[in-house]
Amino acid sequence: MLAIRRLTKEYVPGKPVLRGIDLDVGGRGITAVIGPSGTGKSTLIRCINRLVEPTSGEIVFENESITSLGRAELRRVRRRIGMVFQEYNLVERLTVMENLLCGRLGYVSPFKAWLRRYPQRDIERAFDLLETVGLAAHAQARADSLSGGQRQRVGIARAMMQEPRLLLADEPTSSLDPKTSVEIMSLMRTLSDRHGFPVIINIHNVELARRFADRIVGMTGGRLVFDGAPDAITEQHLKAIYGGEDWLH
Amino acid sequence: MAARTGSIRGAAFPAHWAARAAWVLFALYLAYAASRLELTPARFAAGLEHGARFVSRLFPPDFHRWELLVKGMVESLQIAVVASALGVLIATPLALLGARNLMPAWATWPARALMVLCRTFHPVIVAILFVKAVGFGALAGILALTLASVGFLGKLMTEAIEEISLRQVEAVRATGAPFMSVVMYAVAPQVFSRFVGFVSYETDANLRNSTMVGIVGAGGIGGTLFAAFQRFDYDFVCAIVITIIALIMAGEVLTVRIKKVFRA
Numbered sequence: 001m002l003a004i005r006r007l008t009k010e011y012v013p014g015k016p017v018l019r020g021i022d023l024d025v026g027g028r029g030i031t032a033v034i035g036p037s038g039t040g041k042s043t044l045i046r047c048i049n050r051l052v053e054p055t056s057g058e059i060v061f062e063n064e065s066i067t068s069l070g071r072a073e074l075r076r077v078r079r080r081i082g083m084v085f086q087e088y089n090l091v092e093r094l095t096v097m098e099n100l101l102c103g104r105l106g107y108v109s110p111f112k113a114w115l116r117r118y119p120q121r122d123i124e125r126a127f128d129l130l131e132t133v134g135l136a137a138h139a140q141a142r143a144d145s146l147s148g149g150q151r152q153r154v155g156i157a158r159a160m161m162q163e164p165r166l167l168l169a170d171e172p173t174s175s176l177d178p179k180t181s182v183e184i185m186s187l188m189r190t191l192s193d194r195h196g197f198p199v200i201i202n203i204h205n206v207e208l209a210r211r212f213a214d215r216i217v218g219m220t221g222g223r224l225v226f227d228g229a230p231d232a233i234t235e236q237h238l239k240a241i242y243g244g245e246d247w248l249h
Numbered sequence: 250m251a252a253r254t255g256s257i258r259g260a261a262f263p264a265h266w267a268a269r270a271a272w273v274l275f276a277l278y279l280a281y282a283a284s285r286l287e288l289t290p291a292r293f294a295a296g297l298e299h300g301a302r303f304v305s306r307l308f309p310p311d312f313h314r315w316e317l318l319v320k321g322m323v324e325s326l327q328i329a330v331v332a333s334a335l336g337v338l339i340a341t342p343l344a345l346l347g348a349r350n351l352m353p354a355w356a357t358w359p360a361r362a363l364m365v366l367c368r369t370f371h372p373v374i375v376a377i378l379f380v381k382a383v384g385f386g387a388l389a390g391i392l393a394l395t396l397a398s399v400g401f402l403g404k405l406m407t408e409a410i411e412e413i414s415l416r417q418v419e420a421v422r423a424t425g426a427p428f429m430s431v432v433m434y435a436v437a438p439q440v441f442s443r444f445v446g447f448v449s450y451e452t453d454a455n456l457r458n459s460t461m462v463g464i465v466g467a468g469g470i471g472g473t474l475f476a477a478f479q480r481f482d483y484d485f486v487c488a489i490v491i492t493i494i495a496l497i498m499a500g501e502v503l504t505v506r507i508k509k510v511f512r513a
Contacts, residue, residue, distance in 0.1 A: 049423055078425035089420035093438040102434055106425030113430050155420075162424055 007057035035219035079106035082159030103161025321470035336398025344406030367400025387468030
């Protein structure tokens with residue numbers, strides 16, 4: 001359903017961050033992308049919804065070539081791709097409810113959005129999702145009054161508002177404590193299983209990746225160096241991905 | 250050993266000879282400029298004597314022609330409010346166009362150039378131009394202060410927009426939201442309370458300037474004030490000045506209140 005072909009990205013000409021990535025993601029399950037900082041994981045995930053413009057290569061999502069779409073068509077595709085961020089990226093001064101409804105902005109005209117005139121169905125869905133993520137009591141709270149874990153739940157609920165066909169998560173647990181990290185990962189696991197959409201997660205924590213992912217992709221130096229099941233990844237692979245070995249023991 | 254570490258570490262507070270030279274040059278120029286303008290104690294004493302006579306003639310203030318006073322003040326107030334409102338209306342989209350973090354260069358340069366142009370001349374000079382162009386009266390004052398507001402608000406608003414967190418913009422953009430929705434949901438909430446501050450500040454400035462553009466015939470209390478000066482009606486001048494002070498203070502209190510409402 002998602003096919004990435006020879007994807008290259010150069011922020012500075014001649015210094016590629018991604019060096020010809022080939023990756024296929026099927027219709028279900030969690031794919032964890034692991035790799036050292038600065039190796040292009042965030043760039044890879046942002047190329048998929050073109051928050052970052054790829055330099056070359058092709059990305060096909062549900063039989064549509066994302067890389068060759070015009071602006072209006074790109075927005076139409078983005079509506080079907082949810083995204084969760086490391087720093088949550090909620091609009092701090094809006095309420096939780098307004099943040100959730102941001103997930104419907106691709107479907108509502110700017111004028112109606114400004115007047116907060118959303119279809120009743122969207123509002124019902126927002127309340128349902130708030131119950132799912134355990135924040136029903138906080139609908140009218142301002143996003144900047146929430147804790148990190150609560151914010152990430154709002155971030156996930158906002159992505160779920162889009163009724164996504166694919167969820168991208170960029171280091172969703174890196175700003176959270178270990179217990180909250182596990183809760184956030186299992187929330188995404190549950191939602192992915194229940195609604196049947198694939199998830200691509202950039203993640204630092206190899207243990208979390210092993211525990212929650214169906215598939216692990218290892219990246220280093222802008223290339224894929226491992227692709228397999230979580231229990232297939234060995235210390236040798238980790239050495240190849242992160243370099244060195246002292247940290248393993 | 251000590252010499253070696255000393256040479257590596259250098260002085261903790263190195264002397265800035267260029268800065269010292271600049272201060273000396275500045276002091277010399279100040280002395281020169283003062284001497285050229287005959288800023289002498291004797292001239293100052295003569296001025297003080299004159300001033301004392303003037304002040305004594307200001308009092309008691311004469312409020313007999315209060316109708317003229319009220320008419321001028323009301324017009325000034327209207328000029329200030331209308332010019333501020335028009336200024337906000339024009340400056341807001343212009344500021345968005347001028348923000349380098351959201352707009353491409355072909356949009357930011359013209360928008361910024363327009364804002365600089367609006368700020369180039371003092372409102373009184375612009376008012377003179379408009380009096381010549383559209384004739385005496387409040388319209389000239391409104392146009393002059395609108396232009397000044399656009400220049401000033403535009404600059405402040407553009408800077409505020411350029412300081413927003415782009416993470417929030419990125420997230421809203423990722424949902425497939427159209428540009429205007431991104432502006433309303435990710436940009437506006439981040440800048441709104443600052444905009445309220447800018448607008449109240451600009452309204453305050455317009456209130457002060459609207460009492461002045463009348464001097465060049467662009468409407469408001471300024472014309473009455475200038476006429477009173479020229480006829481040496483200093484007691485009426487005093488009444489006008491007291492009223493202007495009262496109005497500015499009332500405006501100050503009001504803007505503080507308004508800001509409080511929007512800070513929620």
